[in-house]
Amino acid sequence: MTHEELQESVPLYAAGALDRIERQALEAHLLSGCASCHSALKDYQSVAALLPLGLSPTSPPRSLKATIMAGRNPAPIPTEAASKEPARPSLEPGEWMNHLFPPTAPARSLSLPWALGLATLLIVAVGGYLVWNFAAQRSVDTSNIQQLEASLQEKSATLAGVHREVGDQAKALAELRNEMQQRTNEAAEAKEQLVQREAELEEARVQLSQQGGARIVGTPQDELATLLRIPNVKAVSLTGSDMAKRAAGFLLYDSRTQNVWLYSVNLPESPAGTTYQLWAIYNKPVSIGTFQMDTGETAHLLVKKVPSFKDAKTFAVSLEPSGGRPQPTGQIYLLSRS
Amino acid sequence: MIDPTLLARVVQGDQQAFSQLYDHSSTLLFTLAVRILGNHDEAAELLQDVYLEVWRKVSRYDVGRGTPVAWLVTLTKSRAIDRLRARASRGYRATNSLEAGTATQVADPGPSPFETQADQELRIAVEAAVAGLPQAQQQAIELAYYEGLSHAEIAVRLNQPLGTVKTRIKLGMSKLRDGLQQWWTHGELQ
Numbered sequence: 001m002t003h004e005e006l007q008e009s010v011p012l013y014a015a016g017a018l019d020r021i022e023r024q025a026l027e028a029h030l031l032s033g034c035a036s037c038h039s040a041l042k043d044y045q046s047v048a049a050l051l052p053l054g055l056s057p058t059s060p061p062r063s064l065k066a067t068i069m070a071g072r073n074p075a076p077i078p079t080e081a082a083s084k085e086p087a088r089p090s091l092e093p094g095e096w097m098n099h100l101f102p103p104t105a106p107a108r109s110l111s112l113p114w115a116l117g118l119a120t121l122l123i124v125a126v127g128g129y130l131v132w133n134f135a136a137q138r139s140v141d142t143s144n145i146q147q148l149e150a151s152l153q154e155k156s157a158t159l160a161g162v163h164r165e166v167g168d169q170a171k172a173l174a175e176l177r178n179e180m181q182q183r184t185n186e187a188a189e190a191k192e193q194l195v196q197r198e199a200e201l202e203e204a205r206v207q208l209s210q211q212g213g214a215r216i217v218g219t220p221q222d223e224l225a226t227l228l229r230i231p232n233v234k235a236v237s238l239t240g241s242d243m244a245k246r247a248a249g250f251l252l253y254d255s256r257t258q259n260v261w262l263y264s265v266n267l268p269e270s271p272a273g274t275t276y277q278l279w280a281i282y283n284k285p286v287s288i289g290t291f292q293m294d295t296g297e298t299a300h301l302l303v304k305k306v307p308s309f310k311d312a313k314t315f316a317v318s319l320e321p322s323g324g325r326p327q328p329t330g331q332i333y334l335l336s337r338s
Numbered sequence: 339m340i341d342p343t344l345l346a347r348v349v350q351g352d353q354q355a356f357s358q359l360y361d362h363s364s365t366l367l368f369t370l371a372v373r374i375l376g377n378h379d380e381a382a383e384l385l386q387d388v389y390l391e392v393w394r395k396v397s398r399y400d401v402g403r404g405t406p407v408a409w410l411v412t413l414t415k416s417r418a419i420d421r422l423r424a425r426a427s428r429g430y431r432a433t434n435s436l437e438a439g440t441a442t443q444v445a446d447p448g449p450s451p452f453e454t455q456a457d458q459e460l461r462i463a464v465e466a467a468v469a470g471l472p473q474a475q476q477q478a479i480e481l482a483y484y485e486g487l488s489h490a491e492i493a494v495r496l497n498q499p500l501g502t503v504k505t506r507i508k509l510g511m512s513k514l515r516d517g518l519q520q521w522w523t524h525g526e527l528q
């Protein structure tokens with residue numbers, strides 16, 4: 001029988017109108033787990049159970065209840081004991097629970113061929129159901145695996161997107177760093193150019209003062225202030241020797257412009273025909289310049305473009321004959337601290 | 339109609355619950371038995387067997403398979419059909435056709451004292467649904483339901499083609515289902 005034929009036989013089953021073969025075929029089909037036929041059968045069996053309500057009621061004899069109440073022995077059979085009774089192989093027509101209550105009358109008992117046929121049919125039905133169930137479970141598993149794979153691919157795509165975004169941000173950060181470094185370099189260069197311009201300006205000012213005579217001579221304070229504005233200027237302090245214990249001084253040296261500025265205090269007045277001379281001492285003394293001390297207690301000396309004396313270990317001021325000498329010949333008055 | 343917990347109490351051996359179960363169901367079951375067997379004495383004998391079987395095997399009742407009333411009706415109908423077939427095998431011809439069954443019924447004693455308002459409404463609904471069927475469909479269903487005849491036997495009895503009988507039963511059952519479905523989908527049928 002086709003499924004459609006089986007489905008159409010459900011209302012006849014509930015009404016009790018199927019013959020034995022049709023009934024057994026439908027029962028085997030129901031045992032295979034057909035949900036739609038189960039649902040339809042439940043509805044039609046509910047209809048069948050209501051049919052007696054359409055009859056005109058007839059009350060039982062009054063004595064029947066007493067007879068029944070008196071005959072209730074033994075007590076209700078527990079479920080465990082009841083389940084041990086042999087189960088009927090089939091349902092009666094339209095009696096959906098008849099397998100729980102086997103008929104007491106021997107009419108229409110099953111013959112052996114029918115029993116074997118039913119058993120075969122049941123085995124085929126159960127086997128078919130198991131195969132169908134296995135295939136359905138396998139289909140569900142395959143579907144789950146496909147869903148997991150799709151989810152994994154989606155996560156991988158998302159992760160790749162995050163990686164790309166991180167890479168872009170890292171690249172942007174590197175560009176910002178390079179730009180910042182470039183700006184820093186430009187700022188340093190601009191600062192250096194500014195210093196150079198200031199030095200050139202100062203030099204131009206000095207030249208102008210020299211050309212313009214006393215009218216435009218800068219004060220020592222101006223010279224000192226100019227030199228102090230120059231970064232990385234080297235400072236060397238000088239102390240008085242035994243010839244002038246109260247004397248002191250210091251010199252500033254700008255390696256870029258090679259200008260030297262000496263400031264001294266409490267040096268004795270230089271006698272006529274003599275001059276103070278500043279020396280940078282490497283392996284041998286090298287003259288940096290000469291200067292005079294008149295009546296004042298302070299003196300300063302600005303020397304342009306002296307040779308580099310970054311390797312000089314000592315600086316000294318000596319008293320020499322006027323015009324100076326290539327090598328120190330007189331007494332040392334100031335000496336740097338080594 | 340019958341509280342499912344009543345059967346649970348019967349399972350526990352509660353005699354008072356069993357008495358209530360009888361009060362609420364005996365008229366319906368006796369009516370059914372009389373309709374099938376066409377004999378009051380035999381119907382009373384059948385009901386005695388049915389209730390004693392219920393008392394002994396009530397633990398087999400599975401609420402998932404149907405309401406308590408459906409269970410009792412099905413059990414009574416099954417046992418009554420068994421008797422009918424046993425009687426036929428002995429050569430006794432019962433005159434329990436639809437017309438004959440009607441003729442054997444006693445006067446309607448009115449509603450059972452245990453019948454509730456809902457019971458009355460349901461009974462009226464079933465009467466109306468059955469009465470609303472075409473006579474041919476009603477007859478085919480009743481021959482199957484109350485006399486235990488297969489569609490082939492009905493076709494012979496009515497001298498109608500087999501397919502016609504099948505169609506009548508299917509259509510009739512479908513109409514009854516459509517007309518009464520609200521009574522069990524709303525959970526009012528116990």
